[in-house]
Amino acid sequence: MTDNPAIFRNLACSDMVRKALQNHAKHQPIANDDRIDSLLSRLAEAEATAKRDRDFAGTK
Numbered sequence: 001m002t003d004n005p006a007i008f009r010n011l012a013c014s015d016m017v018r019k020a021l022q023n024h025a026k027h028q029p030i031a032n033d034d035r036i037d038s039l040l041s042r043l044a045e046a047e048a049t050a051k052r053d054r055d056f057a058g059t060k
Contacts, residue, residue, distance in 0.1 A: 011017065021027055030036070
C-alpha cells in the first residue's frame, strides 16, 4: 500500500475501478420477484406486533 493517500484515492476513484465494481456480479440489483415486498410487509407486521406487545406489557 502506498504512503501517499492522494495517490490511493485517485486510483480508488478512477473510472477503471468504478466500472469494474459496477460490473461485478455481487453489485448487481437483486431480481424483483416479490420477495422484497413480502419481507417488508412481514417486517412492518412484526414491528406493529412488537409495539403492541410493548404497550400491553407496560399496562400491567
